[in-house]
Structure formats: structure tokens, C-alpha cells
Amino acid sequence: MFAELLRSKLAGVGELSESQIERLSQHYELLTRWNKVLSLTSLRTLEEAVERHYCESVFAAWHLPEGRVSVADVGSGAGFPGIPIAIAREDCEVVLIESHQRKAAFLKEASRDLANVHVVAKRAEDMAERFDWVVSRAVRYSDIAGALKRLGRNAELLTGEVRAQDLIGFEWQEPMRLPWGERRYLWMGSSRCGST
Numbered sequence: 001m002f003a004e005l006l007r008s009k010l011a012g013v014g015e016l017s018e019s020q021i022e023r024l025s026q027h028y029e030l031l032t033r034w035n036k037v038l039s040l041t042s043l044r045t046l047e048e049a050v051e052r053h054y055c056e057s058v059f060a061a062w063h064l065p066e067g068r069v070s071v072a073d074v075g076s077g078a079g080f081p082g083i084p085i086a087i088a089r090e091d092c093e094v095v096l097i098e099s100h101q102r103k104a105a106f107l108k109e110a111s112r113d114l115a116n117v118h119v120v121a122k123r124a125e126d127m128a129e130r131f132d133w134v135v136s137r138a139v140r141y142s143d144i145a146g147a148l149k150r151l152g153r154n155a156e157l158l159t160g161e162v163r164a165q166d167l168i169g170f171e172w173q174e175p176m177r178l179p180w181g182e183r184r185y186l187w188m189g190s191s192r193c194g195s196t
Contacts, residue, residue, distance in 0.1 A: 057081030
């Protein structure tokens, strides 16, 4: 059911290969098992999970620039958007940053077969590396703004309605309305300082 629903929700937006759909299905199965003992996500229905977690994350992947880029997923939680980005874009090197140790354990298990994913079990503020892109979803921007500016020169946020003036530290493009649900957007921005 997951694979069929994912295909139908992405129809007209973009396509994934069968192997990519299978990997996302495996992630979903693992997520539902772990979610019974560790609160990884609050979404209750399959349709909601497919739209909010998987489709939105894949949409973000498709809007990253072509070619090899490094991506940091700040506050990765259950692996969103980082794991779907890594699956949809095998040319991206993705670092999942999660300070909650049990969630980081889940991420390590979920990404075990993904050669382009690395899990870091610490706070984003404690990271010294720099990335081409920093991504986040379902994290309050005010809580991660400093880390985003320090970690990368470009950012993608999957979020609801936000005023651009509240997203300090980056020059933001006009947000793209996501095809699923209402008042959901992809924000893309570049660091004002422009340094790497």
C-alpha cells in the first residue's frame, strides 16, 4: 500500500525508480515498528505519513542543485528530510544530525544500507563541519537559526506559513507551495555572508 500511495501522490510532480520506492518502503516499515516504542513521529495515517514525510522530503531533494552536494539534516528525528533526500539523490552526501541518542540509534539502523548517509549523534551547535546545504523540517526555525547559518551557505526548510523576515540569516527566495495539503511550503535561501 505504501508504494502505491507514494506513486499516486508523486504523479505529475516527479518520478522515483522502483528501487528508490522499495528503499522508502523499507524505511517506512522500520519506522512503524520503532515508532511503537520510541515516539519518532506523531502522524497517524499512512496517507499523512506519505505526504508529509516522504513526498515533501523527495520534493526538497528534487530542488537541490544538480551534481554532488553535501547536505546536513538538522534535527533529523525519524530521518526527514535526510533519508528520502539520500535515496532520491544518491549523488548527495547526507549527514543526519540528531542529538537524541535513541533517535540517533534508529537513524543508524535506518541508514545502514545507504552509503551516502552518515549519522552524527550530537547537537548541531557542536558541529564544526560546513555543508553546501542545510535542510530541516518540523523544527522551530528560531531553535536552529544559528546552527543553520554556521553549518551551511544554503538552506531548505519544509514548513508551514512563515514570514520571510522571521527567517533571519539567509536571503530567501519566494517560497514554493508544496503540492500536498494546504499552507505547506519549501523555503530555499542563501547565506547573507556568502562564505563557506
